[in-house]
Amino acid sequence: MQISRGVEWAAHAASLLATLPEGTGLRAEALALFHGVPQAYMAKQMQALSKAGLVHTSRGRQGGYRLAKPAEEITLWDITAAIEGKGPAFTCTEIRQNGPCGTKPADCRKMCGIAAAFHTAESAFRTTLEAQTLADLLEEVVADSSAKQLRKTEVWLEAQAVAIG
């Protein structure tokens, strides 16, 4: 069971966009540069966030990305689902219906105990991520960073930010 590296990148990129003044954003190039990762793969994650309605995209030479919603309304689950899909990790193929002693489909209205346990476990996983917004993450980063570090980042972002309507 693996969560792709793209989720980490998208979560960091979206958190960075959350720091920008309204109406401004960053190009995929700047997002990749800031995080020290390949631009093509970062752009792919941003496209997935765009498709999920989490970021707005503007095209053209100055094209870039900005959050489509307030940082308080985007959760780590939203980001994870945008990259990994919303579907369950555990797929029940109803193998209890197979073989010489298979249970009749009519007797399988209640979810199999194994599938039910995974369903509950995945709900617990999702609930934890739903409780964590980009605003929460940002608050923590600011609290944990030195004034010098924050100022350096601010200057860099001011130089890189592009207007996005």
Place this chain on the structure above:
Amino acid sequence: MQISRGVEWAAHAASLLATLPEGTGLRAEALALFHGVPQAYMAKQMQALSKAGLVHTSRGRQGGYRLAKPAEEITLWDITAAIEGKGPAFTCTEIRQNGPCGTKPADCRKMCGIAAAFHTAESAFRTTLEAQTLADLLEEVVADSSAKQLRKTEVWLEAQAVAIG
């Protein structure tokens, strides 16, 4: 994020082994037949359970598998970890240390908020599965099955069971 089909198969197979009298087991062939799945892939899952110390294997023509512990002591997490590995699904690559504004490693002693949230989410997932033993699953199956269905299964298992020391 996907949990492999092998986890479903291994969980069902281990639950079936939990119904057998002490000192008896089933061959991979019987386990595959009972669940209507390919023998080679079922055998692969059973080998993973064996490697994790959850089942005992006896070799030879009558070779087979039996649980290595009481059903009360084997959880769905044990099965999942045996098939999928115990490692975290989310891997933090510390990308906050990258790029022109990267945080110094010395300032990264506290886990990144994103990694921390996934760590908590995965703990919640694991805790749910740890609370579900094979004995719990079996109790539920017995309660939900008709006497006829249980008898049919019992007869089939009696015919297929092999002695395993």
